[in-house]
Amino acid sequence: MPTENKPADPFGPNGRTFHIHLSVRGAIRDFSKRQLKGMFRVDGRECTADEAKAHLLEALAQGKEVLPFGRPCEGFDFAGGGCPGHDMPPAVVNAYDLVTREAV
Helix, strand or coil: CCHHHCCCCCCCCCCEECCCEEEHHHHHHHCCHHHHCCCCEECCEECCHHHHHHHHHHHHHCCCCEEECCCCCCCCECCCCECCCEECCCCCCCCECCCCCCEC
């Protein structure tokens, strides 16, 4: 296949990181009480299944369709898009000039 017809790499030349997220509606619809129990922590204790469901319903009321696992990353879209993806920095193969031994 000719190179000019090859589609652009969706992950960029150095790769791309995507953070995972949870569908709030999907969790309310599909998770059992056993799966909901302990999903969130409040003041250091695990929430009950009913408290977790209430938390998810509150998130929906605030217009949040998805929740990040962990802290939200830069550009996170709570309305349903989730993580936009982040370009990976190019790998540094050699940080020193081999002749002068100075940092490049």
